[in-house]
Amino acid sequence: MWIFSFDFMQRALIAGMITAVLAATLGVFIVLRRLSLVGDSLAHASLAGVAGGMLLGFYPFYGALLAAAGAALIIEFIRRAFPRYAEVALAVVMSGGMALAVIMISLKKVFNADLFSYLFGSLVAVSPRDVAVIAGAGIFILISVTLLHRELFAITFDEEAARLAGIPVTAVSIYFTLLTALTVALAVRVVGTLLVSALMVIPPAVSLQVARSFKETFVIAILAALISVTCGLYASFIFDLAPGGTIVLIAAGLLVAVMVGKGVIKKWM
Numbered sequence: 001m002w003i004f005s006f007d008f009m010q011r012a013l014i015a016g017m018i019t020a021v022l023a024a025t026l027g028v029f030i031v032l033r034r035l036s037l038v039g040d041s042l043a044h045a046s047l048a049g050v051a052g053g054m055l056l057g058f059y060p061f062y063g064a065l066l067a068a069a070g071a072a073l074i075i076e077f078i079r080r081a082f083p084r085y086a087e088v089a090l091a092v093v094m095s096g097g098m099a100l101a102v103i104m105i106s107l108k109k110v111f112n113a114d115l116f117s118y119l120f121g122s123l124v125a126v127s128p129r130d131v132a133v134i135a136g137a138g139i140f141i142l143i144s145v146t147l148l149h150r151e152l153f154a155i156t157f158d159e160e161a162a163r164l165a166g167i168p169v170t171a172v173s174i175y176f177t178l179l180t181a182l183t184v185a186l187a188v189r190v191v192g193t194l195l196v197s198a199l200m201v202i203p204p205a206v207s208l209q210v211a212r213s214f215k216e217t218f219v220i221a222i223l224a225a226l227i228s229v230t231c232g233l234y235a236s237f238i239f240d241l242a243p244g245g246t247i248v249l250i251a252a253g254l255l256v257a258v259m260v261g262k263g264v265i266k267k268w269m
Contacts, residue, residue, distance in 0.1 A: 003237050011126045012233055018138040019187045020225035026180050027200035028221050032156045039197030041090040042184040045071030045097030047193040050118045051104035064188055068181035076174050121192035121244030134186045141179050192244035202251040209258045224254055
């Protein structure tokens with residue numbers, strides 16, 4: 001793949017592969033907990049942070065991170081207030097984040113290429129600084145998930161049983177949501193705020209169609225995400241397409257192919 005000889009493509013590939021691993025890993029827990037829209041909600045909130053950063057003149061990633069982290073805490077607070085209607089929290093944060101983003105963009109009175117790259121992702125927008133931040137934060141997230149994998153496993157399948165077993169369910173849930181917020185903030189540079197949640201949902205969905213164990217679910221989800229990102233970056237460069245949309249479209253194609261293949265196999269067995 002000669003296109004990855006370019007410096008900007010190498011940065012995009014590194015950032016994209018780290019993002020793929022993080023999104024797929026956290027996405028498995030998110031999908032199994034039936035919180036697939038949490039990434040979408042946090043992404044909308046992070047857009048408000050990006051717009052705020054551009055408006056006030058600081059690094060937009062920091063704005064995205066602060067906004068996503070704040071949104072994560074709000075989601076957990078509302079979920080506790082409405083235990084039977086968890087989707088209310090996601091709807092409130094999603095609509096509120098988008099409304100705030102629109103207001104800040106209107107105050108800036110400009111829709112520039114940099115903001116467009118945060119909406120849909122960009123190949124040339126990934127700077128060495130972005131790669132360093134994504135790599136450092138990615139290591140932190142993976143270490144956190146590794147150390148908490150038993151607690152996350154217990155909470156994912158039965159919160160009440162986990163609570164009875166002495167696991168601090170509320171604290172672990174809040175921390176996991178903050179990790180998700182950090183992952184969303186990292187991913188917006190490559191995939192874009194409007195499509196980042198798809199990278200957290202579709203690869204795990206692919207995996208759940210074929211995996212036969214919990215560990216295998218992670219492996220297949222990560223492989224699906226890596227294939228989607230690598231092929232998506234390649235296709236977006238060759239055909240001059242938005243990388244975020246291309247990555248998600250390939251991931252969706254993988255899901256359809258797996259579902260069709262699974263159906264065909266069942267039909268002939």
